[in-house]
Amino acid sequence: MKKFFNLLLLALVPICFFACNNDDDEPTGIAGIESLYGTWQQTHGVAFEDGAFHHDNDVNSEEAEYLSFNPSGSCYVKGGDRGIFYNTGTFSFTFDKDSKTLKIGSQSMVVDVLSSGTLKLKYYYTSDEYILATYKKINGSDNH
Numbered sequence: 027m028k029k030f031f032n033l034l035l036l037a038l039v040p041i042c043f044f045a046c047n048n049d050d051d052e053p054t055g056i057a058g059i060e061s062l063y064g065t066w067q068q069t070h071g072v073a074f075e076d077g078a079f080h081h082d083n084d085v086n087s088e089e090a091e092y093l094s095f096n097p098s099g100s101c102y103v104k105g106g107d108r109g110i111f112y113n114t115g116t117f118s119f120t121f122d123k124d125s126k127t128l129k130i131g132s133q134s135m136v137v138d139v140l141s142s143g144t145l146k147l148k149y150y151y152t153s154d155e156y157i158l159a160t161y162k163k164i165n166g167s168d169n170h
Contacts, residue, residue, distance in 0.1 A: 057140045059121050062128075065094040066145050066161035071108035075155045083108055093130070093145075093161065095119060101130050109159050110135065110149040 068091040072082040085091075091109030094102040101119040105111040110133065117131030126137045128147065138146035138158070145161040 054139060055141070056123055056126055056137055057142065058123060061140055061142055062095045062121060062145070063097055063166075064163050065092060065165035067092055067164045068106055068109050068159055068161050070160035072158050073156070074158065077154075081108075085109070091159065091161075094165075103130065110147060110157055 067087065068085050070084055073080045085106065085108050089107040091106030091111055092102075092104040099118055099120070100116050102116045103111045104114045111130075115131075119128065119130045121128050121137070128135045128137050133149065136148040136150070138148055140146075143163045145163070147159050147161070148156045149159070150156040
């Protein structure tokens with residue numbers, strides 16, 4: 027009987043580790059537009075081309091793209107080396123939470139994640155190829 031309980035314990039312990047370990051999970055879901063307001067710094071960029079991920083790189087602050095959204099409907103963009111935008115300027119923006127669509131100027135993107143501190147945007151340049159840019163919030167209000 028003691029062997030049975032030891033085997034049962036050994037079988038259940040790994041289940042607990044898998045079920046309980048969610049500390050490193052990335053944020054998921056789409057928050058409301060209020061979470062978008064503020065300044066975001068790009069931290070990562072990757073391209074999906076020819077059915078695989080390429081150019082998978084962390085982005086330092088000098089190469090980063092910056093996006094500053096404000097409640098008036100404008101977004102200041104400072105283009106980066108590994109992001110979606112190459113130009114700097116102020117553009118109007120719209121965000122549709124239901125369709126997960128963010129449009130900045132003439133660029134339309136799919137919002138993969140929008141939380142209080144993480145923003146992930148997909149910019150499709152063909153029907154099945156895209157750039158996935160990850161940003162972290164660095165300021166809670168519009169600041170450029």
